[in-house]
Amino acid sequence: MSIVIAGATGQLGRLVVKELLNRGVPAAHIVAAGRSAGQLAELAGHGVHTASVDYNDPASVESALAEGDTLLLISGNDIQSRAAQHENVIDAAARAKVARILYTSVLAADTTPVILAPDHVKAEAYIRASGLPYTLLRNGWYTENYADALLAARETGTLLGSAGKGRVASATRADYAAAIAAVLTTAGHDNSTYELSGDYAWTYEELASAFSAVLGRTVSYRPVSAAEHVSALEAAGLDPATAGFLAALDGNIREDALALTTGDLARLAGRPTTPLVDGLRPLAG
Template sequence: MSIVIAGATGQLGRLVVGELLQRGVPAGEIVAGGRSAEQLADLAGLGVRTASVDYNDPASVDSALSEGDTLLLISGNDIQNRTAQHETVIDAAVRAKVAHILYTSVLAADSTPIILAPDHVKAEEYILASGLPFTFLRNGWYTENYAAALAKARETGTLLGSAGEGRVASATRADYAAAIAAVLTTPGHEGRVYELSGDYAWTYEELASAFSTVLGRAVSYDSVSSAEHASALEAAGLDPATAGFLAALDGNIREDALALTTGDLARLTGRPTTPLLDGLRPLAV
């Protein structure tokens, strides 16, 4: 019986593998799965077993799973196809008779207005219908999502956004990875739904102030409407669909879709979540 990480080539997945090793899980009991063998080579060098896992290829998922395994399904980033991809992995988990499936969902998936939620709701419903023992890890926002905004602010002294006075309870990927590893290595999580987010929900004004601190230059928040935001993003070179998507995300933040603070993340990790400033500092290097 192994712990199988589906999506181990991504940033979160790699951090989860590292957390498992730090918690004393034998490397040979971890299977790091991903599409690129090259990106898994360093994990193989640590003794971690690796496997080709392509969410578009049922056979590859079948070959990575065995009866009694614990499977972490890290949600895919192919927005156009990930509902089918998630179902491919879940179906393989059913065929393999895994003992427990964990899925990385989105904060308050079943009630949030956030544009990302529908795909996650479908995945959660599909897992429930599968009958597999499950845990839903509903991740909030990553502080690292603002790396590009930070780089732009370094050049312009401005944080452009349409989030208004909405709040974001972000945490770092390392925080989320630590919580996931805790669930993977301790009992009693079957059937649980964890709403994972940072301890404090900040505004974009506070984000701009944090940018100022880590960059050592004044950064102001330029608050605009959703339409103005989308237009500005297009003018900066983004295609209309991507610009509209990003503006819609800020609109969701304006509605406080990412403001929920439950304490679940800190309780699972056994420590406070990483403060905004500390999460941003590595991005400013």
């Protein structure tokens, strides 16, 4: 029986594989499944098994699974298609009779106003209906999501946003990977839901201060309205749909949709989550 990581070639998936190896899971018991041939080859270099898997192709998913396996389904990033993609993977897991399925959802999925939530709510319901033992890993925000903003602030000295005084309990992908690996390698998580987020919820004023510390220059937060935010993003070269999406996310933050702190992430990872400044430093290049 193996631990199968679906989405192993993504940023989070690669970290989960490495975390499993660091925890002493034999490489022969890990299957890294994903689409990127280059990343699969890199992971194979660690001794793990690999499988070419496309969420649009249920047969490719099922071929990577065996009865009794544990499957980690890392949610897809194709916003237009991922609801159907998730169902493809879950159906394949049920046909293969995996022992349990873990799914990376979104923080407070069933109550949050976050615009990303509906697809995750559908996936969670589909998993429950599958009859498979499950664990829902409701991931909060990644500190790495601010990489582009950090680099822009290096040039401008400004963090522009429409998040107001909303708070974000972010953590690094490595924090999330440590918690996920713990759930994959220990018992007692069947039919459980974990709300995973950083230990501290910070404001954009604090984010600007963290940018200042990392960059060695003063960075100021410039709060703007949602409409002004969209206009600024479009002026920076983003298409209207992307600009609107990013401004909507800041609107969710303004409503404190990403401020929830439960301690689940630190407890599962076995350590405090990475402080904001420390999480940002590797992003400065």
